Amino acid sequence: MRDRDSDWLITYNGEIFNYLELRRELISLGRVFESDSDTEVLLQAWAQWGVEALSRLNGMFAFAVFNKRTGELWLVRDRYGVKPLLWGRLPNGGLVFSSSVASVATDVGAEIDLDYCARGARYKAFELPESGAPFRQVHAVPPGCWVKVQISDAGLDVTEGQWYDLRHAVVKRAATLTSCTDQQLLEECRLVLESAVQLRLRSDVPLAVSLSGGLDSSSIAALASRRVADLKGFTYGAPDAAESEGPVVADFAKRVGIGAEFIWPKFDANELDALLERTFVSQEAPFGGLSVLAQNEVFRTVHQAGFKVLLGGQGGDESFAGYRKFFVVALRDALSRHDPRGAVHFAWSLGLMLLHEARQARMYWQGLSRYSNRRPFEFQLLDWQSPAINLWGDGGTALSVRQIEDVQRWSIPSLLRYEDRNSMSHGLETRLPFMDYRLVELALALPARLKIAKGFGKWALRSIDKGTVPDFIRLNRRKRGFDVTQSWIEGGIGASLRRRIQDHRGALAAHLKPKLDIDRHLTNERLSNDRNLLDEALMLAWLAEPVRAPNRLEPAA
Known part of the structure; x- marks a missing residue:
């Protein structure tokens, strides 16, 4: 698309959820629109404000804008990297960019980056800001960053910059909360979560929700059901299969009043092999665990049912502190600060959590191996030494700082890649309210006592969900997930x-x-x-x- 009043052209992947509000603002500034699309809003916003437009966007996006007159090409990616954007230099000195890793790798003649692959297999963290693709000559625009290419007779001048700093944003947000009571903080969380869901329900195509039986997806589904009549939810499981989340989802759907579609296929060996191949093609990179295959099958089924948009719960565990490791991080931080009250609070919660989840000790023990550096890790098949990474952080690492690490490095980037590649391979757009930047910043800025309490993580989310999500999910410590x-x-x-x-x-x-x-x-x-x-x-x-x-x-x- 080209802006008729300037020399800017745009190609764009994603959604700008607050495009209606931006459109009204741009009209007030004298801008004239020829369509109702968010693409034109994004293009006109760039023409009006340039890079400064990015901080106004609430969405998931990867786009390129080009000015033929000035020779400027900008590649821009959203705050958390929900949408992919890859680029590389061609053998003849040119540059290619795409949302497809394989496409860029083929064009530039790329070589495998075994560090990327081995690190991902060892630590379950493939994508990092400095290493976002499994090929050495393929570069990912880091989340919250831009790449500017200046085209001239002398060639291409490539520069990179950052337009969003999560750490700074969280510090700035925390400063606005210092005088708030806990009740006021919880009310703010409730309002922002509701707004995040409402924005992502804007759609002119059929829309559904993902149901996993956990707190995050249930929160999104319950709020969406208030605004969407005859809402449909999809889950991997069966209502009579106790080894799945099906029974929990069936009960939840009945109580909240939404339709539930259960996906529980009985694959033969050939079908499983085909599913594995399909997922390899979709992902364009290695991945961890077979749940990625199950996710691919869910998205295929949702698309076949006629839906184009699916709301999901990705991101809640990182922003609201749902992972068990955060109990230990919070306790270590309190001890390092010589905070006896905080230490008792988090030690009590850790003890309650361990007491109620003793049956899952074996699973947690396996998971802990990625955090341990006490003995060198040795691959069993791969002839490669993966560098040691301290996933715990130092003893004095604040909880919010360690959460930010998960959002930027150790968790969210790879999970977003799994989700986006799987969904887009089936023509399905997944929208993630918990990745709304307003909610991410607010949740991370909350005091630790509202994140971990009474043996639970995500205490703030559990608190605001009272009366919205049934207690058998809201106060449940265990979640099965796609364990196939x-x-x-x-x-x-x-x-x-x-x-x-x-x-x-x-x-x-x-x-x-x-x-x-x-x-x-x-x-x-x-x-x-x-x-x-x-x-x-x-x-x-x-x-x-x-x-x-x-x-x-x-x-x-």
Whole structure:
């Protein structure tokens, strides 16, 4: 699209949720619109304000704007990297950009970045601001940043800059909360969450919600149900399958008054192999765990049901402190500050949490391996040494600082990649109210006592959800999620991984440990019981064929 009153052209991926408000402001400044699209609003906002327009945007976006007269090309990405934007330099000195990793990698002749792959398999964190793609010559525009390309007869001059600083934004937001009571803080959270959901319900195409049986998706669904008649929710599970979240979702949907669609397919080995391949094609990079496959299947089913937009709960655990590790971080911080009252508060919550979740101790113990640096980690298949990373932070790391690390590095970036690639491969747009920058900044700025209390994380969210989300979800400490690992490995994924690695053993020779017996190391039992090994096998299966033809992905119906 081109702005008729200037020389700016735009190509754009995403949504500007507050485009109506921006449109009215631009009209008041004398701007004339030829359409009702948010693309034109974004283009005119850029023509009016330039880079300063970005702070006014509430949305998920990756766009390029070009001025033919001045030779300026700007590549811009949203605050948290919900939408992808990759670029690279061509052998002839030119530059290419795309939302597709594989597309850029093919054009620039890229080489595998094994550090990216190994770090992701080891720490479950693939995307980092400084390393956002599995190819060395492919660069991701970091979240909240821009890349400016000045085109001239002398060639291309590429500069990079940051337009959004989460740490600064949280400090600034926290300063506005110092005189507020806890009740006022909770009320502010409630209002901002409701606004975030309301903005993301703006749609002229069919819209549904994702249901996982957890607090975050239930919060979004409950609020959306107040504004959308005959709202439909989709979940991976069955109402009579106790090993899934189906029974919880069925009860929730009945109480809140929304329709629930249950996705619980019984795949044979060939279908599981096809699902694995489909997910490799969608992701264009390695991924961790089989839940990414289940997510892909959910999005495929939602699209086939005729929906174009899906609201989800991604981001709540990071912003509101839902992960168990945050209990330890908060306690360590209180102890380092010699705060006895805070230490008792967080120690009590940690003890209650551990007491109620003792049955899940084995799962937590496996998860803790990514946080431990007491002994060197050694890959079982990959001939590579992954650098040691301290995911805990220092003993005096404040809770909000460690949460920001998850938003920017260790959690959100990879989860957003899984979500966006899976959904867009099926022509489905997922919208995430918990990633609204106003809510992220507010939640991170809350005092720690409103994040962890009475043995619960996300205490602020649980508090404002009272009367909105049923207590059997609001006060539940356990969440099952997409846990399909053992049944799918035994049903065919294990055999598929072994075959893929064996068939491409020659191509993988430089990455594999010498004299490795694949069949002995990758038994179904070992893959089911060792998630680190499973992630390593998934990484190698992707490395066997890192650029897969898009036409191998079944077309969206």
